[in-house]
Amino acid sequence: MKNLVQLSLLTLAFWLVVTPNTVAQNQLPVLQNVKAVVDTVQRQVTITYDLTDDDETVVVSVQLANADGYRINLTDSQGDIGYQTSGKGKQIIGRYTDAAWLRKKGAIRLIANDRQKALVSDLLAAVDTNRIKQNTQLVYGMRDHETKAGIQHLAEVRKTVADQFRRGQFVTARAPFTWQKHTGENVVGTKEGLGEQPKTYVIGAHMDAAKGSPGGDDNATGVAGLLEVMHALSAYEFKHRIVVVGFDLEEIGFMGSQFFVKDALRRKETIGGMINYDMIGMYSERPKTQFIPPGFDGLFPEVAAMVAKDAYRGNFLICTANTSSEELGRTFRESARQHVPSLKVASLVALENGEMTPTLAASDHASFWKAGIQALHIGDGGETRNPKLNTPADNLDGLSYRFAGQTVQATLATLAQLAQMQHCAVATTEVSFSTPTN
Template identity: 35%
Template sequence: MKKILLFCSLFSAFHLFAQPSLTNVEVTLGTGNTMTITYDLAYPSNDLAKVTFRATERGGLIFGFDTSNATGDVGEGIASGMGRQIEWDYSAYAPIPDFRLMLVAELAPSVDIQALVEQVDSTRMSGDLTFLEGIRHRTAGAEHLQETKDFIELQFAEGGLEIAKQQFDFNGYQAENIIGRKIGTEEEGEVYIIDGHYDSVAGSPGADDNASGTAGMLEAMRILAPFGFKKTIRFIGFDLEEAGLVGSIEYVQNGIAQQENIAGVLNFEMIGYFTEVPNSQEVPLGFNLLFPAAQAKLEANQFRGDFVNVIGNGAASSLTDAYETAIENYVPQLNFISLEAPASWQTLTPDLGRSDHAPFWVAGVPALMLSDGANFRNPNYHGAGDTKDLVDFTFMHDVVQAAVATIAEVAGIQNAATWWTDTEFTTAVDEVAGCSFSISPNPAKDFLRLQWAGCQVGNFNIELLDINGRVIKNYLNRNGQNGQAQMVDVRGLEKGIYFIKVSDGEGQWARKVLVD
């Protein structure tokens, strides 16, 4: 079993940026639908910070609640200090039992992108790749595949990301896309993705394919996670790429929330093989006819494999421009060739779609594959010789640097610290009533069935409320001591979010329900 390597001083370099910090944040309930958020604010400068307070329902993706009535240490001109306080009257959202809250502390000086990309650490990526190298296949390397999943999740947790696992069955195998979300501070519904698949084929240790891409994704996460971004960034480790892009297809078809727009994807697919040997770079049949400018560039360079392929769909032209600009401004030593896949790429150039960017292309989402060229350059592709000793970490370093600069620019990096939490103010129904309680179906179209049994209290009340707290249905003095069911008619109600509230005079419990 491999040991997970921890980098305890991961973010120490970020003191270079005079960032603010938010620590010791506590949320307490007051009387009359009020809450108090207490926090410590620190930053190594004489500037004053802008502190923003945001809220939505627990687990919500979009911070849509009006918090303009919050008072205290919020807004412009907040000095560093301990015990800062914000008070918020949430009466307008009183039916909601719990909230997702967010604080953003921002300083005016912008982030130095050049200094940011210089934090990319090839030694750290080498350490990650040392751990990741080895067969990561659902049957031939199941133990190390699970270790890899755990490693990715641990790194996301260390980065303070919101972690989700998109789980699905694949021929009896429990597959997982592992997702780390850096929540945007202003336009959180606009999402940029950095991804890399973490599985390998059965017969290969997969150092380049695709431990290099996974390590690159994790390094980009470590550099970017300590900052604020106006838009959301998702870091994703895709499963089952080698089985036919199964994980990314599952994500595109079932993992993107309706409230979100995927603004762009950077897919790391084999970013570790580099060679200056002439004629080491091959191309697919017909490449010279479809991409004459790229062909001329290759010929002028004697077909050396010393560049990164930047391959996008038509929708990704601005993202391609952003990556090229990042190279020119911050990583000028990195050679690149950019290709725009034709609209009929699936028939004309299928080789351009052999990774996890392809399902995004099919969906019309802007996406780039950043790659060393796979089997068109690396002779050890899918073989036992795909080992760490053949990975060029300087090349990896440069590719990741350009990706970091690209996302910093397009996602709107801020010199800011962020904090968020999901509150747990309400008491579970079994603590309130001493019984089991269930609601089904949820979402519902016609009726909700509330079922309870074994309740210790004599009676409790059940209410159905809309998002504004208006009581739609009211069922008083339900007998809690005998197994009963209550049918709630939701026919005729507008589609949307409602709440079931149960109370016994001493405590209350609520659950969100959806009317579909």
């Protein structure tokens, strides 16, 4: 009996030590040495690959996609497709019925799904506050469209954003536009969804700053948060498309976001929701660091009472929706409550598109509201917490990278739900579907 007890205790000790590392986490499948050959005469595709995964079986599928993201599955597929085990030198042969929609060039996507539940906690654990700090410092500095120094550094920031999007394996485009005497340029990164008719979820932050201000909180923190969201998302796949955008010319009438929305509507893209980062770094546990503007208590009595009860501490995040975006706002707040419980979130709702409360529509999310698209402004309260905004004193002093990191985590949890995070691997190979001419 004594030996049995000792054995039971030993077994229990083994599981206490081993379980956190071997059971709690399930590694993503790994696809390597993926190659695709297209026979445009026979309209046949041959794919070879190596597969590694912890699970006994993985579901392997293939999609063909064109530059617009439209996709179909292969037909008459044979070989190592469907339920598969780990191994090298696997091969799939399949046919496609019509190449016209592919517009000559396209991509073949090989998907390995082990049917495990993707853990939001793993996604949130990828957030790095040191990287947020480093990127805030990189963006910080004059970024206006009128001075030589501002124009030069803004160009450097655009390049930094584009380079990081590319390193995160987001399909990256720089989208120039003009407005009056100004030439702006949005930086857009796209992570395609795996669904056959995916919606698009957008997260954006403006890269420019007001003339004469180095834009520490406004909006180096937002750009750094955007980049951190992108970094965390890069390791995972989603059913729906996710687009990350660095907007330009926000300080001059939200022109970058207006251009982006107009282009999306032209392409008939279905945007399921948008999250706008504008100032996410100012946080304080000191009393009287949160100002309540005149009339605010009449419009939002519950939030005003919450702030007063906590001695006017600026220690919470503000989630602003309009009437049509309340569902998106509830999703964000519930995601924060469930996955980042230490982050306090105050909710504001602007009637219609914020015409009666223009300060709640004073950033890029308003461009989406006006187009009838659900959008949120996620921020620290702007000038109600940081009186240095739009001045030379908007520096890095007083910024909380922990607060910015928690904001990013709440956003990631929201996107994981909305875009439907998948536990799978994807390998994309660009190919040509053009039939050679003699």
